[in-house]
Amino acid sequence: MDKFTTxxxxxxxxxxxxxxxxxxxxxxxxxxxxxxxLGVNLFDEMRYDQDGNEIPDFVLNKPQYxxxxxLVAGDNFGCGSSREHAPWALLDFGxxxxxxxxxxxxxxxxxxKNGILPITLPQEQVDILMSDAEKGANARITxxxxxxxxxxxxxxxxxxxLDSFKKHCLLxxxxxxxxxxxxxxxxxxxxxxAQQARPWV
Amino acid sequence: MSGKxxxxxxFDAHVVHEAEDGTCLLYIDRxxxxxxxxxxxxxxxxxxxxxxxxxxxxxxVPDHNVPTTEGRENPENMTEDSRIQVAALDQNARDFxxxxxxxxxxxxxxxxxxxxxxxxxLPGMTVVCGDSHTATHGxxxxxxxxxxxxxxxxxxxxxTLIQKKSKNMKVEITGKLAPGVTAKDITxxxxxxxxxAGGTGYVIEYCGEAIRDLSMEGRMTVCNMAxxxxxxxxxxxxxxxxxxxxxxxxxAPKGAQWEAALAWWKTLFSDDDxxxxxVVTIRGEDIAPVVTWGTSPEDVLPITATVPAPDSFKGxxxxxxxxxxxYMGLEPGQKLTDIAIDTVFIGSCTNGRIEDxxxxxxIVKGKKVAVKRAMVVPGSGLVRAQAxxxxxxxxxxxxxxxxxxxxxxxxxxxxxxxxxxxxxxxATSNRNFEGRQGRGGRTHLMSxxxxxxxxxxxxxxxxxxxx
Numbered sequence: 001m002d003k004f005t006t007x008x009x010x011x012x013x014x015x016x017x018x019x020x021x022x023x024x025x026x027x028x029x030x031x032x033x034x035x036x037x038l039g040v041n042l043f044d045e046m047r048y049d050q051d052g053n054e055i056p057d058f059v060l061n062k063p064q065y066x067x068x069x070x071l072v073a074g075d076n077f078g079c080g081s082s083r084e085h086a087p088w089a090l091l092d093f094g095x096x097x098x099x100x101x102x103x104x105x106x107x108x109x110x111x112x113k114n115g116i117l118p119i120t121l122p123q124e125q126v127d128i129l130m131s132d133a134e135k136g137a138n139a140r141i142t143x144x145x146x147x148x149x150x151x152x153x154x155x156x157x158x159x160x161x162l163d164s165f166k167k168h169c170l171l172x173x174x175x176x177x178x179x180x181x182x183x184x185x186x187x188x189x190x191x192x193x194a195q196q197a198r199p200w201v
Numbered sequence: 202m203s204g205k206x207x208x209x210x211x212f213d214a215h216v217v218h219e220a221e222d223g224t225c226l227l228y229i230d231r232x233x234x235x236x237x238x239x240x241x242x243x244x245x246x247x248x249x250x251x252x253x254x255x256x257x258x259x260x261x262v263p264d265h266n267v268p269t270t271e272g273r274e275n276p277e278n279m280t281e282d283s284r285i286q287v288a289a290l291d292q293n294a295r296d297f298x299x300x301x302x303x304x305x306x307x308x309x310x311x312x313x314x315x316x317x318x319x320x321x322x323l324p325g326m327t328v329v330c331g332d333s334h335t336a337t338h339g340x341x342x343x344x345x346x347x348x349x350x351x352x353x354x355x356x357x358x359x360x361t362l363i364q365k366k367s368k369n370m371k372v373e374i375t376g377k378l379a380p381g382v383t384a385k386d387i388t389x390x391x392x393x394x395x396x397x398a399g400g401t402g403y404v405i406e407y408c409g410e411a412i413r414d415l416s417m418e419g420r421m422t423v424c425n426m427a428x429x430x431x432x433x434x435x436x437x438x439x440x441x442x443x444x445x446x447x448x449x450x451x452x453a454p455k456g457a458q459w460e461a462a463l464a465w466w467k468t469l470f471s472d473d474d475x476x477x478x479x480v481v482t483i484r485g486e487d488i489a490p491v492v493t494w495g496t497s498p499e500d501v502l503p504i505t506a507t508v509p510a511p512d513s514f515k516g517x518x519x520x521x522x523x524x525x526x527x528y529m530g531l532e533p534g535q536k537l538t539d540i541a542i543d544t545v546f547i548g549s550c551t552n553g554r555i556e557d558x559x560x561x562x563x564i565v566k567g568k569k570v571a572v573k574r575a576m577v578v579p580g581s582g583l584v585r586a587q588a589x590x591x592x593x594x595x596x597x598x599x600x601x602x603x604x605x606x607x608x609x610x611x612x613x614x615x616x617x618x619x620x621x622x623x624x625x626x627x628a629t630s631n632r633n634f635e636g637r638q639g640r641g642g643r644t645h646l647m648s649x650x651x652x653x654x655x656x657x658x659x660x661x662x663x664x665x666x667x668x
Binding site for chain 2: 015016017018020022023026027028030031032033034035045050074075076079080081082083084087102103104105106109110113114163164165176177180181183184186187190191194198199200201
C-alpha cells in the first residue's frame with residue numbers, strides 16, 4: 001500500500017447524497033479476480049451512456065476534472081455493498097482522498113486498506129470545499145495527514161479527526177496483516193482459552 | 202458501573218488484544234466466503250506465502266454469479282468471467298482446505314442462508330463475510346458484519362479482525378403487528394425512520410414484543426437490513442426459538458457440548474442497566490405494509506401513501522429525491538398502488554427462506570400472475586427442496602412463476618437474471634439503488650406477500666386487500 005502524507009490537488013465536486021458503492025463501481029465489474037484496472041469503470045453508469053460513450057455533463061468527464069485526486073461528496077458516501085472494488089476503482093482513477101460529512105462504515109474502513117484517506121468534516125466546511133471543487137484547477141485543496149488538516153484554496157484550514165492507528169498505518173503504508181501476525185502468540189493463547197470455554201465453536 | 206449490552210458481552214468475549222487507544226484485535230469464530238469478494242484475498246495469501254489459519258472455521262459457497270436455471274453445473278452455461286470466478290473459488294477451497302458447498306451440492310445457496318441452515322452460525326459467535334448482508338446472522342445473537350476484501354485476507358491469515366468498539370443502539374418494536382405486516386415491513390420502517398446513515402457507528406439490538414414474536418426467519422430478515430440503516434451489525438438476543446432452530450443442525454453442538462453451549466447462550470442478553478447511546482422505539486401497531494418509492498432504502502412509505510414531492514425534504518435530500526423520481530419515472534402525488542409492475546422477484550438473503558415462500562404462496566394460491574415475468578429464487582437448495590415437498594413450488598408454477606435454482610440472482614443481477622432499462626420490479630431483496638438489478642432497472646422493495654400481491658394485480662398492491 002502506498003503511503004499517504006500530503007496531497008495538493010484538484011477536487012471534483014459530487015454533492016449528491018447517499019452515493020452508494022453500486023454507483024461507484026457497478027456489479028458487472030466485480031467479476032474481476034484482480035484489484036487493478038477498475039478506474040476506467042469508476043462511476044460507470046453515471047459516466048457513460050448505454051453505448052459506452054462518455055456523458056459530457058458527468059463531473060469526471062469534464063476536462064478540468066480528469067486529473068482530480070480528491071472527491072468532495074454529499075452525506076453518507078460509500079453506502080451499501082461492502083465491495084472493496086469501490087476504493088480500488090477510485091484509486092485506479094487517481095483519487096487518494098474523499099471528503100464528506102459522513103461515510104458508510106465498511107467503505108470507510110476499506111479506504112484505509114488502500115492508501116485512500118476519507119475525511120469527515122462538518123457541513124459548513126464541506127460546503128466551502130465544495131465551492132473550491134467547483135472551481136476545478138483554479139482552487140486546489142491541500143490535505144496534510146500528519147497535522148490532520150485540510151486547507152481550502154483561500155488558506156482557511158480545517159482540522160479533522162482520525163483514529164490514531166489508522167493514521168499510523170496510512171502515514172507509513174503499513175500492511176495490517178504483518179502487524180497482526182506480530183501478535184501471533186496472543187492469538188495462540190486466545191485460541192487455547194476459548195477452546196476450553198467454548199469447545200463447540 | 203452500568204451493565205453490559207448483548208453487543209458488549211459478545212465483543213468482550215472475543216478480544217485477543219486491546220491497544221491503549223482502544224484498537225482491538227477481535228477473534229473471528231466463523232468466516233463465510235463467496236466467489237466475488239475473495240479471489241484477491243486468496244491471491245494475497247499466495248503472494249505472501251501465508252496460509253488460512255483456521256480452515257475449519259472457514260466456509261465457502263458460490264452464490265452471486267451462479268445461474269439459477271437448470272444445467273448450471275455445466276460451466277459452459279456460465280459467462281466466461283463468472284466461470285473464472287466460480288472456478289477460482291473451487292480451486293481456493295481445495296488448495297486451502299476450507300469447507301465448501303459447490304454448485305452441484307443440494308446445500309448450496311446464498312451464503313447467509315446456508316450458514317444458519319447448516320448450523321455454522323451459533324449464538325454468541327463472531328461471524329464475518331466479505332458481504333454487507335452478513336448482518337443477517339445477528340438474528341442468532343451472533344456479532345456478524347460485512348468486511349472488505351483486504352479484511353477477508355486478514356481474517357484468512359490471522360482469524361482476527363482489527364476493530365474499534367461501536368456504539369450501542371436499541372431499536373424497540375413494541376406490541377403486536379397487524380395482519381399483513383411482516384418482518385420486512387419492520388426493517389424497512391426502521392430505515393425509513395432513521396435513514397440510511399442513522400445507524401452509522403452503531404451496532405443495533407432489535408428488541409420488543411414484535412421482535413420476540415417473529416420466527417427465526419423473520420428475525421434474519423430484520424437483521425439482514427441493519428446495514429441498509431448504516432449500522433455495523435444488527436443483533437437479536439437468543440431465546441427458546443433460537444435454540445430450537447439451532448438444535449440438531451449439522452454443525453450445531455451435540456450432547457454435553459450442547460448443554461454447555463446452551464448455558465452460555467442463556468447469558469446472552471442486554472442487562473437491564475446497560476447503557477444505550479441511542480434508542481429508537483416504534484409501535485408495532487403503527488407499522489403498515491410498506492414499499493420503497495425511490496433509489497435509497499430509506500425511501501419508504503406505507504402502500505396507502507402517494508409519491509412524495511422532492512421539496513417536502515430538506516438539504517441534500519431534495520436533489521436526491523428529484524433524481525430518484527426521474528430515475529424511477531414517477532410523479533409526485535401519484536398513488537403508490539397505481540404504479541404498474543413488469544417483473545416480480547421473490548428471493549435473496551433478505552427474503553429467500555421457507556417462511557417467505559410460504560407467505561408468498563399463501564397469496565398466490567389458485568391465482569395467475571398479471572406481470573410480464575415473475576420468478577421465485579429459493580435461498581438454498583434445501584429451501585427449494587422443502588418448498589417442493591410442501592407443494593409451494595406447484596402453487597408458484599401453476600400461477601405462472603418461474604421456479605428457479607438457488608442463488609443471489611436478481612438481487613444484484615451479477616448472473617443473467619437482470620432487469621432491462623426502464624423495467625419496473627417488485628422485489629423482496631434489500632437494495633433499490635440505481636442500476637442495482639440491471640442498468641436502468643427500477644426497483645421497489647417490499648415483503649414477499651406484497652410482492653406476490655403485485656404479481657397477481659400487475660401493480661403495487663396493498664396485500665391486505667387480497668387477504
